[in-house]
Amino acid sequence: MLQWLKHYRRELLAGDISAGLVVAMMMIPQGMAYALVAGLPPVVGIYASIAPPIVYALFGSSMTQSVGPMAIISLMTAAVVGPLAPGQPGLAGVLAAQLALMSGAVLLLCGLLRMGFLANFFSRPVMSGFTVGSALVIAYGQLPILLGGPLQQWHLPSAALGLGALLLLVLARLWGAPLLRRCGLGPAASDIGAKLAPMLVVLGGIALMSHTGLGAMGIHSTGAVPAGLPHLNLASSNAHWRALLQPALLIGFIVFLMSMSGAQALALKRNEKLVSNHELIGLGAANVASALSGGFPVTGSLSRSAVNFAAGANTPLASLMTALLLAGALLAPTGWLALLPLPVLAATIVVAVLGMLEMGILRTAWQYDRSDALAWSATCLGVLALGVEAGVIVGVALSMGTLIWRASRPHIAVLGRIAGTEHFRNIERYAAETQPELLVLRVDANLFFGNVEAVSQRIECELATHQSARHLVLVMSAVSSIDTTALMALSELNQSLKARGIGLHLAEVKGPVMDRLRNSTLLQQLHGQLFLSTANACDQLQRTK
Amino acid sequence: MLQWLKHYRRELLAGDISAGLVVAMMMIPQGMAYALVAGLPPVVGIYASIAPPIVYALFGSSMTQSVGPMAIISLMTAAVVGPLAPGQPGLAGVLAAQLALMSGAVLLLCGLLRMGFLANFFSRPVMSGFTVGSALVIAYGQLPILLGGPLQQWHLPSAALGLGALLLLVLARLWGAPLLRRCGLGPAASDIGAKLAPMLVVLGGIALMSHTGLGAMGIHSTGAVPAGLPHLNLASSNAHWRALLQPALLIGFIVFLMSMSGAQALALKRNEKLVSNHELIGLGAANVASALSGGFPVTGSLSRSAVNFAAGANTPLASLMTALLLAGALLAPTGWLALLPLPVLAATIVVAVLGMLEMGILRTAWQYDRSDALAWSATCLGVLALGVEAGVIVGVALSMGTLIWRASRPHIAVLGRIAGTEHFRNIERYAAETQPELLVLRVDANLFFGNVEAVSQRIECELATHQSARHLVLVMSAVSSIDTTALMALSELNQSLKARGIGLHLAEVKGPVMDRLRNSTLLQQLHGQLFLSTANACDQLQRTK
Known part of the structure; x- marks a missing residue:
């Protein structure tokens, strides 16, 4: 915490200030847009962009992470808050802040319990x-705002303004940077300049509304933005706290995942080490801060952090700069913001999320591992068909399902001796010698509840095909851990083999595994022996036969 | 399916008939008791004991599994149906049947999709x-029924009858079998005889109610039991179907887990192979059958299956016998059942679930692996504090959490050469030689999303301590699979190392892993080489330096 401040050098300042300025220019339209996605007044998005980055700068572990509103988290907030406060914007704001408070508390707790492995x-x-x-x-969800009404009843002036803004933003995205480069800017500056297109379009929209006849044509705008700094906005019933508990867990989880995946990508570029437990604390504190200053759930945004980094941010001082600039904007007269036409804001959202439609991973997965491609599709369809909350659950279930499914098919090899050596190899791949009374199996996986049944079944299967076997030797060279479930299964296997007069022997048990097994009764009850090497086991068992 | 019928021999018949009879005698009080736990009329428990075992005999894979009502599944049913149909016993019955139908459909679907790995x-x-x-x-939950009222207002005659029955049942459990053995019965017969105590106590209770003054003292009894066979009992609103969807998933899951854990224990004793996909189909069909015959969710019960097995059941014919006997009991006059005092039924439930308080696993886990003991306690507390449904979720979360937590700490060894040999070993455990420009790492785990971050961080960490390394050799001898996430992380590592002028080399890649990697771009882009052996890699890299 604040390590970076101790070692701060004056050379870093220019980069931090310019990045702070650029990100602030990006944050104003983005914050308002993502508040709109969350179903909240646009100013709430600016509130949520002030305190959280300041607090994250104190507690977080990433140097260039830009913490604030983010599209997917806003969508999740809307999915939770919307049904609880239909047509009650005041209550929605309170609930959104409460959700941030609870998500933040969950993240802080996970951080204190060192659960970064999540x-x-x-x-x-x-x-x-x-x-x-x-x-x-x-x-x-933004289409009705972009078009000024539902699909069948769109409002011509709104739709013209919204689609116009959309066109400009798409053009800026495609040709903005090349154009600026042709105008003489450096490649980095051009890329950054192109990212400021949303701010320019927003300013243009405001200018159109105030100086032309557009303002009188029924186009919705953000409406009065209260001047002054954010304030505490928390008070609600017990029933609401309960209703928000499960969503807060899910949102906390996604806040962490989203932020980590972005921060990891940047840390890789900077050769920085990210400490996931510090990240939990930083994000937790940022969300609590957001809640206490009238905001809503926030997280690190990959796109914004990338701009922050590209614009020269060296330390969290850049984020502090951004926060100060936004606070200044709120203290200045905010009347002009009230005129911002909503269709233009919706256009910035649509263009921003179009950038999230990254299909590269699907393509890689399709070529490399169809089950991963299937998981991609199922999660995407889950979100589309069941909503964003159910989508998270589908995603976790699929990740875990794939994991357990893979674990349930451990690699197990029957070993034989390479003639004249001490080496034992898979008899399917090498010309290795076996003995009828000895069955030697190597399990190439840690033994745990997920594969214990498959291992037992494979052992029974091999015993059935090796009817003459009097000794089963399990080669444990690839086993680094055995959990309680697997320990109990081994004990049962031992009992079952004992009843059939077959010895169970363990070879090449690793040191840490052996230390653990000494805390159990398996070794005392073992109907067989422990051997240091497989060769040793086979030599001795042959001799005693 | 019906394999057993093809190979049926006459010698098996005696065992099947006697087991069928014993289990039927056990099933009558148990079925009624577990219907009570589910908050349904006791006769529903008998309905659920007829069709399901018949259908399971056709589709299931276990020879001795006794499928029917089970305490925990009944508790889950009550937790779902109770709040949806408060004070509406008719609706509760319909919803319970619907829940069985949906759980059955889920199980069938999982079976057809071969998801036995669940x-x-x-x-x-x-x-x-x-x-x-x-x-x-x-x-x-049974205490108020046992005592004839809530704790503060218990009803003396009910409590006397309930506690008396409880005492008798506890005595029968403790000393029933030894007593029968002293009377000259064989050990197996004595054990089975003791299991029939609940039926005797129930019959005694009915006799007391009909022949003494107890009947007039306000003790609740089961009330009129409709004679005749079960019938279809399904019709309900769309809202109910939706409300039951998630519970049906959870109940289907637990039905499968409960049945599998019981069947596995028995299959081990009989050296039988259990096919989890057939088990899913058998249980799914049994639940659908239960639903269509006015029952509620059912599963295989370990305690009943064990009695079935001990009483000599050789094939599912025993279960068919049980079903026929129960159907016969329903066709006979059922007036006498109406007098069964509920406190006695509650006593049989309390004694049955006391048998489920098995602390052996907690003890083993406590000695062997504290994290498993912690998972035990957290799941148990989860059920007590949050209810049985949330308990399942807590259990899954903990199992998966432990798994990911363990996976997030893979074993990675820095290897050195044992002087004068081709062998490479962990330098922490062997006196092995290293070279400053070569860093050789062996990852002892399959690479997947759960450990990819930990592996990356460890590699960065080792590179930081081996500043002079120009080549990183990853020894893949213990890696049997690489998922898409790990593939992408390897690509990023490759890019990052390339930028720093460090070569990334892979050694001892297994055949199946190599086949997979050929479908990706990693091998083309690799800033380094592939080597068959670690010794090979080191020799060549040293020569080219």
Whole structure:
């Protein structure tokens, strides 16, 4: 914490200030847009962009992470808050803040309990399918705002303005950077300049509304933005706290996953080490701060963090700069913001989420591992068909299902001796010698509840085909751990073999595994022996036969 | 399916008939008792004991499994149906049947999709904690029935009858079998005889109610039992179908887990092979049959199956016998059943679930692996504090959490050469030689989304301590699979190392892994080489330096 401040050097300042400025320019339209996605007044998105990055700078572990509103988290917030506060914008704001408070508390608790390993719960294909599905849901949800009404009853001036803004933003995305480069800017500056297109389009929209006749044509705008800094906005019933508990767990989880996947990509570029437990604390504190300052759930955004990094951010001072600039914007007169036309804001959202439609992972998975491609598709369809919350659950279930499914097919080899040596190899791949009274099996996996049944069944199967075997030797060279379930299964196997007059022997048990087994009764009850090497086991068992 | 009927021999008949009879005698009080646990009229428990075992005999894979009502599944049914049909016994029956139909459909679907690996989702400690927690919840729930009223306002005659029955049943459990043995019965017959105590106590209770003054003292009894066979009992609103969907998934899952854990224990004793996919089909069909015959969710019961097995059951013919006997009992006059005092039925439930309070697994886990003991306790507390449905979710989360947590700490060894040999070993355990420009790492785990971050971090960490390394050799001898997430992480590592001028080399890649990698772009882009052996890699890399 604040390590970076101790070692701060003046050379870093220019980069941090310019990045802070650029991200602030990006944050104003983005914060308002993502508040809109969450079904909240746009100013809430700016509130949520001030305190969280300041707090994250104090507690987080990433140097360039930009914490604030993020599209998918806003979508999840809307999915939770919407049904609880239909047509009650005041209550919705309170509930959104409460959700941030609870998600933040969950993240802090997980951080204190050192549960950073939770970041490993999603495979990348599942994460990607979830992101793409959510992006489509968000874009679809913005269509009525973009067009000024539902699909059948769209409002011509709104739709013209919205689609115009959309066209400009798409053009800026495609040709903005090349154009700026042709105008003489450096490649990095051009890329950053192109990212400021949403701010320019928003300013253009405001100018059109105030200086032309558009304002009188019934186009919805953000409406009065209260000047002044954010404030506490928490008070609600017990029933609400209960209703928000499960969503807060899910949102906390996704806040962490989204932030980690972005931060990891950047840490790789900077050769930085990310500490997932610090990240949990940083994000937890940021969400609590968001809640206490009238915001809603926030997380690190990959796209914004990438701009922050590209614009020269060296330390979290850049985020502090962004926060100060946004606070300044709120203290200045905010009347002009009230005129921002909603169709333009919706256009910035649609273009932003189009950037999330990344199909590369699906393509890689399709070529490399169809089950991962299937997991991608199922998660994406889950979000589209069942909603974003159910999508998370589908994603976790698929990740875990794939894991257990793979674990349930452990590799087990029957070993034989390479003639004249001490080496034992898989008899399917080598010309290795076996003996009828000895069955030597090597299990190439850690033994745990997920594969214990498959291992038992394979052993019974091999015993059935090797009827003359009097000794079963399990070669444990690839087993680094045995959990309680597997221990009990081994004990049962031992009993069952004993009843059939077959010895159970263990060879090449690793040191840590042996230490554990000494705490159990398996070794005393073993109807067989322990051997240091497989060769040793076979020599001795042959002799005693 | 029906394999056993083809090979049926006359010698098996005696055992099957006697087991069928014994289990029927056990099933009558148990069926009624577990219907009571589910909050349904007792006769529903007998309905659920007729069609399901017949259908399971046709489709299931276990020879001695006794399928029918089971305490924990009844508790889960009550937890779902109770809140949806408060004070509406008719609707409760319809919903319970519907729940069985949906759970059955889920199980059938999982069976057709060959998802038997789902049985590996729970570790045994988690399963045991879940069972103990549920047993306590069930016993506590029966107290008001046992005492004839809530704790503060118990009804003296009811409580006397209930506690008397409880005492008798506990005595029968403790000393029934030894007493019968002293009377000259064989050990197996004595054990079985003792299991019939609940039927005797129930008959005694009925006799007391009909022939003494007890009947007039306000003790609740089962009330009129409609004679005749079960019938279809399905019709309900769309909202109910939707409300039952998630519970049906959970109940289907637990039905499968409960049945598998019991069947596995018996299959081990009989050296039988259990096919989990057939088991899914058998249980699914049994639940659908239960639903269509006015029953409620059913599963294989370990305690009943064990009695079935001990009483001599050789094939599913025993279960068919049981079903026929129960159907006969329903066709005979059922007036006498109406007098069965509920406190006596509650006493049989309390004694039955006391048998589920098995602490052996907790003890083993406590000595062997504290994290498994913790998972046991958390699941048990989860059921007690949050209810049986949330308990399942807590259990799955803990099993998966433990798994990911263990996976997130893979064993990785820095290897060195044993002087003068071709062997490479962990330098922490052997006096092995290393070279400053070569870093040789062996990852002792399959690479997948759960450990990919830990592996990357460890590699960065080792590179940081081996600043002079120009080549990183990953020894893949223990890696049997690489998923898409790990493939992408390897590509990123390759890019990152390339940028730093460090070569990434792979050695001892297994055949199946190599086949997979050929479908990706990693091998083309590899900033390094593939080597068959580690010795080979080191020799060549040293020469080219």
